[in-house]
Amino acid sequence: MLRFIVRRLLQLIPILLGLSVLLFAWLRALPGGPAQAALGERATPEDIARYNETFGLDQPVLVQYGKFLGRALQLDFGTSSRTGQAVTTEFLERFPGTLELTIFAMVFAIGIGIPLGYLAARRHGSWIDSSSVIGSLLGVAIPVFFLAYLLRLLFAVQLGWLPGSGRQDVRIDATHITNFFVLDGLMTREFDAAWDAVLHLVLPGIALGTIPLAIIVRITRASVLDVVNEDYVRTANAKGLATATVRRRHIIRNALLPVSTTIGLQTGLLLSGAVLTETVFAFGGVGSALRDAIANRDYALLQGFILILAVVYVLVNLLVDISYGLLDPRVRVR
């Protein structure tokens, strides 16, 4: 097991190296380069030269890359040209929000997707089945800004039940320690703040969760359909087990194996930046930071975030594989 984990972590090295080369090359290939981006349209050639000298950009690309790598190894990914903060600091500020949002979205997607997928499979061909297929498609095909608009119109504007954007009500005086607002609220016993932070997750969580929801419904449905035709389900029925036992122990348990992989992959995708959702919900997470960085050509931040997110992505996949091994004794890692 440990070997497996170490092995996977070691595999991360070539990925990160490749990715950093790619990113580095990409940024150097852009017209204008970092200096132009930082100094803006007004920059004279002398300004650019001065800037390049200051930040060592006049050196050969290989030297620059080496320096970049050296710093990156110490978790120093440079400074955001937009906010002037260290990229790592910026990430630590932004990631907790995204993580909270992702967790909420996945809880939403899983909580609804699995039962719905199961139901659709068991009522194969019925209206529940067809409407779950079409409904999940709606989830994928509705552009998020439109969905966000509708959700907010209903729940924030018309009904006034839920906050429509942001991470926490500005009128609540909350203490932030970890930047996980929910966790902070619990830690400081500011339960109203924690609850408020949870409420703020609902609408963006739903908007973000629709795609994983749709995919989970589909995979669950397909997987349950496969499993109910398996011989061991027939065996379980032949043993006269109660329907509930058959469902829980023999159908759902096995049907969830492929679903768990999907859940992991989707979590990885969501973590790497819900750019649009965070933007339309003014949610201070990684996604909106990425978008700001793009809009402002904040290359250091892009570079750093993408590298860190790649690590996150791989780690999530590693977790998926490990949990898959835990769920399925056949592939238990050695």
Add this chain to the structure above:
Amino acid sequence: MTTEPTSPASGPLLQVQGLQVHFPIRRGLFVDRTVGHVRAVDGVDLSIDRGTTYGLVGESGCGKSTLGRAILRLTEPTAGKVLFDGTDVASLKPEPMRHMRRRMQMVFQDPLGSLDPRQDVESLLAEPLHAHGLGGDKPAIARRLRELLDAVGLPEAALRRYPHEFSGGQRQRIGIARAITVEPDLLIADEPVSALDVSVQAQVLNLLEELQERLGLTYLVIAHDLAVVRHISDVVGVMYLGSLVEQAPADALYEAPLHPYTRALMSAVPVPDPVLEDSRERILLSGDLPSPANPPSGCRFHTRCPWRQETRCDDEVPVLRELAPLHLVSCHWAEDIRDGRLLPKSADEVAAIQGVSVGPTGADQPVDSMIGGVDEPVEFR
């Protein structure tokens, strides 16, 4: 339709000497290291005379298919020689090897799986001709295909059909037809009938015999059903855990099996004859086939052998020796068993003595999570 005149029948067509196939078990931190071997085939010698049939039996996982494939170099042998008509197949370079394949063909166990589902019968049968540049022009090829279909008893209409449209027996006929398209000398049939119903099985067996007669083919037939093997073989080899334990002319083997394993195997085959079934003595073996990755020491069969003796069996590897003319056996006590000087123990006794333990033979395929579960990358959120 005759085989091209073979060189004066000097010696056997196929000779296998000390053939080994070891599959490495790889495991490792960053770079895979080999931590052990599955000894699927572990030193097999055999030879097959022209125009005869060699039957190979043994239990699942004992290495029959691997041996068959290694002979055709579909799996690379680890060691040993495969002399086909005097040429060492194992040392041929890829292109000469490809040409050599024209003379040695294979019929597979799973008739459907071995036919490309996307090819119709015509292109299935023509493919080997094209591959070896045989068959001449179009009309000639068409003629040849018709001959082939005729030989395996399929109507001409079959040409434009696809494998999934045929019944199991017909599919196997197609597989056989394809194998004989290039007029091979040797045909290795890996469990050609075990996927078929008995009545169909009989049809295919008859077909194989008929073809041998007409074309002078040499067969290596692999099967786990002793009755089938006996039915078509001149010489039968019995394999256990990667090695031959007994080899003899079919009749001799069935009349007087010498190796304990052969005896057990024979007594275990159900016979459609209640009288015989009720009367015959059963030799039940305890436990399962040990793992070829970790074979028992000494005589490989000693963990399940009802005749196992305290001496020799556990640590001394028996060699294949000729006990009667052409009758080879690898058992230390073969003479004593034959002459009834040793009596078998019951399966329970053996199990008790051996403290049977069987390693998992189940599949532990590595799961590449990257292969599974790919989904649409809708992540534009």
Add this chain to the structure above:
Amino acid sequence: MNGSTAFSAAPRHAASTTPVLEVEDLSVRFTRRGEAGTQAVDGVSFSVAPGETIGLVGESGCGKSVTSLAVMGLLPKRGVQVAGSVRLDGQELLGAGDRALRKLRGADMAMVFQDPLSSLNPTVTIGVQVTEVLKEHRGMSGKEATEEAADLLDRVGIPDPRRRLGEYPHQLSGGMRQRALIAMALACSPRLLIADEPTTALDVTIQAQILELLRELVQGSGTALVMITHDLGVVAGLCDRVHVMYAGRIIETADRGDLFARPRHPYTGGLLASVPRLDTTRGTPLTPIRGSARDAIPWAQGCAFAPRCDSGRDDCLTEVAGSTVPLESDGAGRELRCRHPLTVPPVAGSPTTPGADR
């Protein structure tokens, strides 16, 4: 420990001759949207007495499994029409509620399937899969059930049962998996055991072990056993009575000895002649039945076997005879569905009718 075990010495219904299972005129039809229905089982009747073993034989696709699933009530609910009557100890099963059936399944009737690996849940330990039956039907507590399960595994010949209880199916060898399945089936000493090709996936030596085990169990406990197989050898060794099926119907029924000695239906004869035998010498040609089961015609048009039959005459078709080919008594303890049965016992090597192959 709970006293009553699966195969304790005295059969509970030793003397009783009332059948455990009576199947009467069972028909199963699969219907699919937009497709012609498949009559998988067509008026099958048979019964099994306690301690008796009957065999259902026939080629692939002739309806053996569907019959057994219908008896167990395990056919899918939709797209299937079942008719006739299935009685277990006099209790009608067809049309019984799901709940009632679940009570009976596993407890009074049990089933062992062909492929022991796929029939076991890969993600649940053997222990759980055995104990869940005990808990369900015998109301045992966790601890009791574990004890009992270990005992069961021991009795079906799995060494070191306690360790095995904690293992997963893939960690067991094929023979042991099948033993575990049998242990589950026998957990509640069922009155009826259906074994659907229980050894087909196994090696010969393992098959022999399993058959031996079944033989002992049935003899010891008075359980009625329905053995489904296409292997005539298995039937010859195990069954008391044999029902030969073709295209969804029983075409011949006889006691074991009778059947093999004097097959009457050309199909049965053909089957026996197709099997290569250990005691024949090389070169003896086999006499297979020509064609394949695909070539059957619907029973409504006559004898389904007629297209492949060498002794077929024109009255094998309904229109000629005016009625369907009936299953009729054919001497003591025999039934036959054939208008032109065999007279000469087929011996391998001496084909019933000339001009066999193709």
Add this chain to the structure above:
Amino acid sequence: ASSDRDESGTAAGESSASGGGGGTFVFGAAGDPTMFDPALATDGESFRVTRQIYEGLLTNAPGTADLEPALAESYDVSEDGLTYTFALREGVKFHDGTDFNAEAVCFNFDRQYNFTGLAASPAASEYWQNNFGGFASTPDVPSLYAGCEATDAATAVITLTETTSRFPAVLALPSFAIQSPAALEQYKADELGGNGDALTYSEYATAHPTGTGPFKFGSWDRGNKTVSIVKNADYWGEAAGVDEIVFRSIADGNTRRQELQAGSIDGYDLVAPADYQALEQGGFQVLPRDPFNVLYLGMNGGGIEGTSANPALQDVRVRQAIAHAIDRDTIVRSLLPEGAEAAIEFVPPAVDGWTQDVTQYAYDPERSKSLLAEAGATGTTLRFYYPTDVSRPYLPDPAAMYEVISKNLTDAGFTVEPTSLPWNPDYLDAVQAGQADVHLLGWTGDYNDAYNFIGTFFADAGGGKMKAEFGGWSAPEVFSSLAAGDSEPDVEARGPLYEAANKAIMDFLPAVPISHAPNAIVVAENVSGLVPSPLSAEDFSTVTISE
């Protein structure tokens, strides 16, 4: 120089609030601020916050672009226009308790003049360099600033090196607000770090901005995208009407509107013109800012090396054809909010120097066609650049504007080849490097002086050419008329000079002015006291909230 910098303006002026009921006012901003040292800031969202915290010597009168005293109660200017003497307000204290005085004023100007290193880079001190030129450390770059002297605690004298129309108007810009020298030193405001590829800002700029304004810095929660400022109880003027203002950054316009409708914010900026009606019907107060901007279609004659703009535009008839092709009235009616007007020249009518008396190019596609035919340029392909992902006060919906103008041009016989780029930096880079044949851009004035518009656009950028955005047009008559206006110290005398410049420009037609459009800020029904500023320089201290 950039031709776009609409959100700069001057800091809040005297408070006129009635000292309302307190409470928290939540305002929806369109983006995150970068930091709060106005001397180093460049973006509107940062300035919106610093305007409430700091004050300059001068400010703009509420609701206008006119100058008004702030920390300076009055000033005198010498005859030659080079020496300005400011009489400072007394008894004013910075938020950290230190005194505001002439020393502090000079400290601030000297600070910027003495920037070195990273702080002197254009990325950091953009406003100083635009308005005052070079630094003490860069003698080769001329500086407008000569020095500052605190003659007594309440008198500061600033001397200049040349006469310019910019001064003293620039003093109302937020960049030249007066910050606490003590705090600047304590929190090392000038120690800009340079780590990796960018500047890092000081602790002062991110956590301890200290001014004299009606609000003090509260906190900045980046994760929640909010900045909070709290009422300065010791403010010298009228105290703020609310206890706290929270600026929430909400990038998406629809989200801002819905959040206002849901009641979670009390007001927001950058209201989409399409939303005016719905908001007003919903009981919200849409407060339009007087138009103080211009939208134009830039044209490029290809006079810049390294670019390949269309030489056909060299012909004035082709440029006139473009001007006649554009249907300004329809654009104003259908694409711009109420109160917008068609532009006949590059300054809004409110600015001195505007004149009716310029050559006007009425909508006349037939005329365009004939002009084109005359010039032999029928079917000329125009590479038309327009920005995406942006909404400017003068250009609320660039895509729609592009579509209409492109249709106009096509109707007049041009062929249009569109290019769209993200606003910053791609679009700005591209058009300012002269890559477009025609492009959409505009300008919001910084202060009320015509030169701030036309000078910024069309002055000689060196070598007798306009800047690259305008394809390096060489128009000596335009250059000389502009220079005349800029160097006239007498405000009254500048008007006619600028009128002449406007005429010259419209004759030469280096670009086509299209419209002056108002934009609006919106607040909830219960908010009062917010005066919209044409410079977007709203003072939030006058805001009150009623229950």
Add this chain to the structure above:
Amino acid sequence: MTAALGSTRRDKIDELAARAGQVPAGGGGVSLARSAFRRLRRDPVAIIGAVIVVAFLLVAALAPWLAPRDPLEQALLSEVRQGSIPGSREGFPLGVDQLGRDVLSRLIYGSRQSLLIGVVSTVLGAVAGMALGVLAGAFGGWVDTVVMRFVDILLSIPGLLMAISISVLLGQNQYALMIAIAVTQVPVFARLLRGSMLSQRDSDYALAAKALGVKRSRIVLGHVLPNSLSPVIVQATLSLATAIIEAAALSFLGLGDPDISRPEWGAMLSSAQAVLSFAPMLAVYPALCIIVVALGFTLLGESLREALDPKFRR
């Protein structure tokens, strides 16, 4: 009489007997694709999907004849009141957009561009991904490792960022847009095909071909590849739907086709969001089109998945 009858029956049995042991009756051979197609034809889900897709393809092809008006014609000039332009108007079945253009005509013409984007970017992505997949799947070993690591790298970059960086590098135009979308699809196709090829590579028929002496290149390209394609085909149908959706997302970010006059659903949708508050239908129509087309492709894909599944093969 009976005899005569009897003899005809006899013939019938002979005929039946003759048929026994022969290939099934019926017309010509049915290839796997054909039999899958047959199954599709019987599947109501597939029919719905196909009808939708074909309908939209027809609309796209016949746009000039179907559209009631010129999709570019702006009716601004006749308007006097500001703010009243988008919305319903007499003579325009679905109303007009902000610039007074006929929404119905724009939707009809928009199907061309949207479907084009879907098809081109899916084809590009599939071809590039498949090339990688074939490389990895056919050669295995270190080629496989290198290719798959590269694919991992692609996968770990958020798709949106990748699309943006590509449009920055290539400049903004509709081809860059299509390439940007295609690139996000590449790793999916690559992984799918590789996985599928790995499993097919060890199949009996590939081994059989090798045993017959067929050349390696022919085995890979002629046997393994075609048989590995069915998951790719399914994925391609699904990708068609997602490509259209992604184009809409990129339009929303201002990274769409710069020639926004050319009607395209994604661009229509994103420009409509400026007037959501009072003309929501402007967004609803293109959104519906996208959803319905996506539904069509998805249904088709899902039923293809079943039709091509070897499990259902008979």
